[in-house]
Amino acid sequence: MSRIAIIGTGYVGLTTGACFSALGHDVVCADIDAAKVERLKQGDIPILEAGLDEIVREGLESGRLTFVLGAATAAADCEFAYLCVPTPQGEDGSADLSYIEQAAREIAPVLPSESVVVNKSTVPVGSTRVVERALGRDDVAVVSNPEFLREGSAVHDFMNPDRIVIGADDQSAAIKVASLYLGVAAPLIVTDPASAETIKYAANSFLATKISFINAVAAICEAVGADINDVALGIGYDKRIGSEFLKPGPGFGGSCFPKDTRAMVKIAEEGGYDFHLLKGVIQVNDEQYDRTAEKAIELMDGDVDGKQVAAWGLTFKARTDDLRESPSLEVLGRLAARGAKVRAYDPAVSHQLDGIEVVADPYDACDGADVLLVLTEWDEFKWLDLGEVKARMATPAVVDARNLLDRSALIRRGFTFRGIGRR
Incomplete structure (x- = not known):
């Protein structure tokens, strides 16, 4: 089993961390909100999500799931660091990557050599490169592993996904991330x-x-x-x-839907394509x-x-x-x-x-x-x-x-x- 750091305990981060601990991994979830971290240590879940409180409680009791203050604390001894921080949207539809960049810079000095940083947040095309630049580490791989979690059934969706998508230029890093999902039956797409x-x-x-x-x-x-x-x-x-x-x-x-549709229109515009169809959807x-x-x-x-x-x-x-x-x-x-x-x-x-x-x-x-x-x-x-x-x-x-x-x-x-x- 692997040592996983989860940076950000919002909806995606908390669900991802708890589910990975349920799969048997040792997971450390980090947040910048001290009060929230203390609540989570007590098993007090701040969101309504079916089954999440049970697997958080099981993870805490088994010792496979812990919560800490600060990204660097979580990442110091990890094999995988999952970035699950917000990517708020600007008025023009573009995503603000400042939280992603800040998290990457914070963990960069403490990441063990040969560890893998994974983008789990919904990020624009090209964000893997942004993280690589913020890290400034040639000995650390960066991989995209997008989430497909529906609110209200996120735990079920993580454990029973329609597919697992991994994007990496380094095939060995992609294989490492894929190994985290052993025991989860789903088609695997490596791209x-x-x-x-x-x-x-x-x-x-x-x-x-x-x-x-x-x-x-x-x-x-x-x-x-x-x-x-x-x-x-x-x-x-x-x-x-x-x-x-x-x-x-x-x-x-x-x-997701309002933000992602606007972002897709913006991504298309930046690529020189006017996405009339999606504009009509909005x-x-x-x-x-x-x-x-x-x-x-x-x-x-x-x-x-x-x-x-x-x-x-x-x-x-x-x-x-x-x-x-x-x-x-x-x-x-x-x-x-x-x-x-x-x-x-x-x-x-x-x-x-x-x-x-x-x-x-x-x-x-x-x-x-x-x-x-x-x-x-x-x-x-x-x-x-x-x-x-x-x-x-x-x-x-x-x-x-x-x-x-x-x-x-x-x-x-x-x-x-x-x-x-x-x-």
């Missing part, structure tokens, strides 16, 4: 660093394209009287298309936020100012507490900007948000509401008592942006209903 980095962006951009496509088809369904659920089912059975990511909704969000997504908000505005007869809006769901998807670029917040922000008072419930969010009153009960969110929006696909919303919901609301009107609720049951109860792509 050059630029191709590995492009695979990550291309994968997320394609999935975002499927989401925008089905949302655009949903708009057509509304115009012609078709039902998007049946349409999606019909095209999803085509093996060339597949059913994944063909669920209409309020738009895509989260920490535009359709922005329009979907507007279309969803307009459904609620229509149910309030166009008069939003002073109206009470209820919302179920704030996170960008279910089974996570991540609010980054959440479609829910985009839609509710548009309503609040027109004077609506917003009260919301989400099972993973308890703190108050700017312009949104967050409550601890889904029924309380409906008190006096002129319209209810279902914005995140939490299963618990399907089983709530529609009779009580109606009794709590001033006007029984629902915009189901996830097509989650029983439309027939709502209509029987006397609700005015609007879905996505449904009659």
Whole structure:
């Protein structure tokens, strides 16, 4: 088993470190936040991710997983150093690599000879070279090993990946990184660093394209009287298309798709290619936020100012507490900007948000509401008592942006209903 340093204990770093320890490696995870490190030492996980708390606890108890303050402390005795630090996006879509460069410079003096530095963060094409320059070490190899972790199922995705991608100019370094995944059954793709980095962006951009496509088809369904659920089912059975990511909704969000699609457009521009198709995907997504908000505005007869809006769901998807670029917040922000008072419930969010009153009960969110929006696909919303919901609301009107609720049951109860792509 190998000695692995994980630089950064965010979503990717913490999951990667914990899963590698579960595979039997000795893992040291480093962060610059002393309070966070102390919490992690106690097994206190700062994110909501299925199964992560269990494998962190097992790693701590076995001694294979430890947490320390400072990257140099973690890297001093490692065979592999995984860079899992943020790559925030600038206004032009380009990624800020300053955290990557800083981490590389910090660990450079202490890295053992013949160790391997691995880019796990989502980074632009050419970032392997950036790390090599920051390290300034001819005796240390740099490899790209992009992550494909879905929030809410990251542990499962790490242990049961669709593929493992390794980008390296040094084949011996690629083999070393591949050996870390012994026991994980998945196709292994070994390529050059630029191709590995492009695979990550291309994968997320394609999935975002499927989401925008089905949302655009949903708009057509509304115009012609078709039902998007049946349409999606019909095209999803085509093996060339597949059913994944063909669920209409309020738009895509989260920490990856918005950032990665914009970054892919920027990468293309820098290479001299105008990626019209992906620009259209981003535009359709922005329009979907507007279309969803307009459904609620229509149910309030166009008069939003002073109206009470209820919302179920704030996170960008279910089974996570991540609010980054959440479609829910985009839609509710548009309503609040027109004077609506917003009260919301989400099972993973308890703190108050700017312009949104967050409550601890889904029924309380409906008190006096002129319209209810279902914005995140939490299963618990399907089983709530529609009779009580109606009794709590001033006007029984629902915009189901996830097509989650029983439309027939709502209509029987006397609700005015609007879905996505449904009659």
